[in-house]
Structure formats: C-alpha cells, structure tokens
Amino acid sequence: GDSVTQMEGPVTLSEEAFLTINCTYTATGYPSLFWYVQYPGEGLQLLLKATKADDKGSNKGFEATYRKETTSFHLEKGSVQVSDSAVYFCALFRQGAQKLVFGQGTRLTINP
Amino acid sequence: GAVVSQHPSWVICKSGTSVKIECRSLDFQATTMFWYRQFPKQSLMLMATSNEGSKATYEQGVEKDKFLINHASLTLSTLTVTSAHPEDSSFYICSASDGGNSPLHFGNGTRLTVT
Numbered sequence: 357g358d359s360v361t362q363m364e365g366p367v368t369l370s371e372e373a374f375l376t377i378n379c380t381y382t383a384t385g386y387p388s389l390f391w392y393v394q395y396p397g398e399g400l401q402l403l404l405k406a407t408k409a410d411d412k413g414s415n416k417g418f419e420a421t422y423r424k425e426t427t428s429f430h431l432e433k434g435s436v437q438v439s440d441s442a443v444y445f446c447a448l449f450r451q452g453a454q455k456l457v458f459g460q461g462t463r464l465t466i467n468p
Numbered sequence: 469g470a471v472v473s474q475h476p477s478w479v480i481c482k483s484g485t486s487v488k489i490e491c492r493s494l495d496f497q498a499t500t501m502f503w504y505r506q507f508p509k510q511s512l513m514l515m516a517t518s519n520e521g522s523k524a525t526y527e528q529g530v531e532k533d534k535f536l537i538n539h540a541s542l543t544l545s546t547l548t549v550t551s552a553h554p555e556d557s558s559f560y561i562c563s564a565s566d567g568g569n570s571p572l573h574f575g576n577g578t579r580l581t582v583t
C-alpha cells in the first residue's frame with residue numbers, strides 16, 4: 357500500500373543553518389505530495405505541495421522538488437529561524453484512494 | 469483561503485461520559501471529511517472518512533460504535549466519543565475536502581482528556 361517515510365527526528369539546528377528533512381514515498385500511480393507543518397498545540401497547516409514529477413513547491417523560504425526517479429520529496433530551507441521550530445509532516449494524496457497518507461513527522465527545533 | 473473550524477479546541481470529561489467534537493467548513497462545501505487521531509509525538513492516524521449523507525468508512529481497528537461520525541450537511545461533520553475512557557485521551561483533528569485536487573484543509577484539533 358501507499359506509504360511515506362521521513363527521516364528520524366528530532367532535528368536540532370542553530371539559527372541560519374541549512375535544513376534538509378528527507379522524505380521518500382511508495383505509491384502506485386502519480387500521487388500529489390505535500391509538506392504540512394504543525395506548531396505546538398495546533399492543527400496542520402499546508403506548507404507546500406507538488407502535483408507532478410519535477411514540480412517544485414515553495415513557501416516561506418521552504419522548497420521541495422517532486423523526484424519520481426528517486427520517489428522523494430525532500431524539504432529544504434537555506435536559513436532557518438527560531439520560528440520554524442515545529443513538527444513537519446510529509447504526505448501523499450492519491451486521487452483514487454481519496455485520503456492523505458502521512459509520514460511519521462519530524463520534530464525540528466531551532467536554537468537562537 | 470479555505471477554513472475549517474473545529475470545536476471545542478480542548479475538553480476534559482469524566483470516564484464513562486460522551487463527548488462531541490464538531491468540524492465545520494466555513495467557506496466551501498466539504499463533500500468529504502476525515503477524522504484523525506494523534507498520540508503525543510506521533511503522526512496522524514486516519515480514523516474514518518465520511519461523505520455527506522452516507523455512513524462513514526472506518527479504518528481497520530477503529531471501533532465504529534465507540535467513535536460515532538455524522539456528516540449531516542456539506543459543512544458539518546461531528547465525531548462523538550461514546551463512553552470515553554482515559555485511553556481515549558488524545559488529539560483529534562478533522563480535515564475537509566471539496567472533492568477536487570486541492571489539498572485537504574485541517575481544523576486546529578481538539579485535545580480530549582478523559583479523567
């Protein structure tokens with residue numbers, strides 16, 4: 357079945373460091389891929405998305421490129437801020453299944 | 469953008485009582501709503517999918533008699549935790565879809581504590 361695997365957390369970085377959170381997926385067909393962010397005590401917010409191979413999603417300095425050849429959708433940011441501290445979830449959505457499949461989440465802490 | 473409102477944001481109840489959580493889509497018609505459960509420091513587990521006017525489809529291992537889901541209109545779905553027990557304490561999150569290719573929109577979650 358469909359699945360998403362994220363790098364193990366927690367991840368702790370200093371402010372202005374470069375961030376990469378790895379995400380790989382297994383799915384039939386051509387799913388859409390998403391990154392969601394969850395701040396403490398809150399629900400999920402869509403961070404960015406890509407709907408087909410080679411698409412790049414970007415928002416708030418974060419980027420991720422849909423790589424079909426490696427079945428990956430790694431999240432990157434060139435210079436992180438303390439306010440980026442949150443849990444990040446990679447997810448896929450396959451139209452036929454009509455539901456999101458989430459990775460396990462990666463907790464990110466940015467120290468000043 | 470699309471907004472999903474979830475209420476209450478937190479609730480404390482005694483063991484054996486029932487609790488109802490509401491999920492509303494505020495500016496679009498949600499043909500499908502999803503209910504998730506999240507344990508501390510873990511990912512979201514899909515509990516059930518509901519389509520307006522029909523019975524919910526529950527994921528394997530989720531007790532449908534314990535977690536009652538009603539999707540009576542295109543803007544409202546409710547999750548009722550019946551005869552709650554401390555092990556039901558969790559963070560419950562709903563999401564809604566207008567049926568298109570747009571990403572699912574999430575509520576802010578409800579933290580349930582059963583004492």
